[in-house]
Amino acid sequence: MKLRQALILAGGKGTRMREITGGMIPKPLVRICGKPILERTIENLRMQGIEEITISVGYLHEQIVSCFGDGEKYGVKIRYIVEKEPLGSGGALYYLKETLKEPLLVCPGDVVFDIDIDRMFSCHLSKQALITLFVHPNTHPQDSDVILSDPDGRVTGILRKNEERRFYYANVVNAGILILSPETLGYFETLKPVNMEHDFVSSFIGKGAVFAYRSPEYIRDAGTPERFAQVEKDISNGTVAAKNLSRKQKAVFLDRDGTLNVYKGFLTKPDELELMPGAADAVKKINRSGYLAVIVSNQPVIARGECTDEGMREIFIKLETLLGQEGAYLDGIYYCPHHPDGGFPGEIKALKIKCGCRKPNTGMLKKAAEDFNLDLARCIMIGDDLRDARTAENASIPCVLIANERLKDTCGAELAPDILSAVDLALERYGK
Ligand SMILES: [Zn+2]
Secondary structure, X not given: OOOOEEEEEEOOOOHHHHHHHOOOOOXXXXXXXXXXXXXXXXXXXXXXXXXXXXXXEOOOHHHHHHHHOOOHHHOOEEEEEEOOOOOOOOHHHHHHOOOOOOOEEEEEOOEEEEOOHHHHHHHHHHOOOOEEXXXXXXXXXXXXXXXXXXXXXXXXXXEOOOOOOOOOOOOOEEEEEEEEOHHHHHHOOOOOOOOHHHHHHHHHHOOOOEEEEEOOOEEEEOOOHHHHHHHHHHHHOOHHHHOOOOOOEOEEEEOOEOOOEOOXXXXXXXXXXXXXXXXXXXXXXHHHHOOEEEEEEEOOOOOOOOOOHHHHHHHHHHHHHHHHHOOOOOOEEEEEOOOOOOOOOOOOHHHOOOOOOOOOOOHHHHHHHHHHOEOHHHOEEEEOXXXXXXXXXXXXXXXXXXXXXXXXXXXXXXXXXXXXXXXHHHHHHHOO
């Protein structure tokens, strides 16, 4: 089954972009690299198989309608919903209630993005979701809407931006793109302003029918002069298109304990986790390099019964929170809960196995390669232990180790004095 229909939300006033638009053109018509943002989106959706597009318009709508017409010149059918009164981010869905018979992609008209729609739609179908939200880690989770979900990706709540948060949370931000199944439109009984996330999506969260699809693909607002300049640069140097997961990606694999956080043996509680000096800056460098930042970590404490899987996730969530406070983020987190040697009190027997994921095996790297369409040959490993070097050797990729007194042998890996220099060395020497 293909996703064939989309709703593009282009009714906003774009007040934040006034410096660029001068209030004379609607934000979706702002030209970036010579082309209106909305035109780029329509072409991109068409290329990925979308055949029918509804555009909800309001502010200065005549300009949008005269620019795109019925869509013939783009090879798609376009129709418009004209909002006489502002309907919020979700109210326009009311108009599709009678006609929508298949799943619908909903996306903003004033944001630059390039995502693999088939991949997201496969996730929507495999989870049998009613609504799938596109979520991603960003550099400022503290002033973004953050999505809470269980390990299966089922959404359990939405934290509103600027809400005070006195707890740790994963860096998983709502990007404003979603897929919905037609039966959800029963929600719209009357025509009125609706907030897409806080009214509409939230009403389905309690039913367990909303899933998060986490992806590192490109989606950015260009609403300030600085952001505008960055997005323009990202389009012209090919970054926007390159991050689409239908194209091969590259990653820096990072060990956790002793690499990103201070080595204290195995951790069993969030309190014990302390960021290594320079760790956030190091991850930020990876974030800006075109490489994905992916953790691969052995955590045999779970097999030993010293920490539950849920407890382990809380430790990783603290790590994401601390990094997020400094503008750094992780694209993927993988850990091996197994251990090969059984026969100890308190252990979890089912996890005492010889697995393929425990480093120096390469199972976690291969899983990440599948999830992110990685070209393993272009990936790099950074760790603090001989086991990391052996993992890299087994995967035939280069490795940089952080020098420390526990390290007796380097298995031929490069050495760096700390995490920041390790990332510099890795990207300079092996980055391509
Ligand atoms: Zn394992």
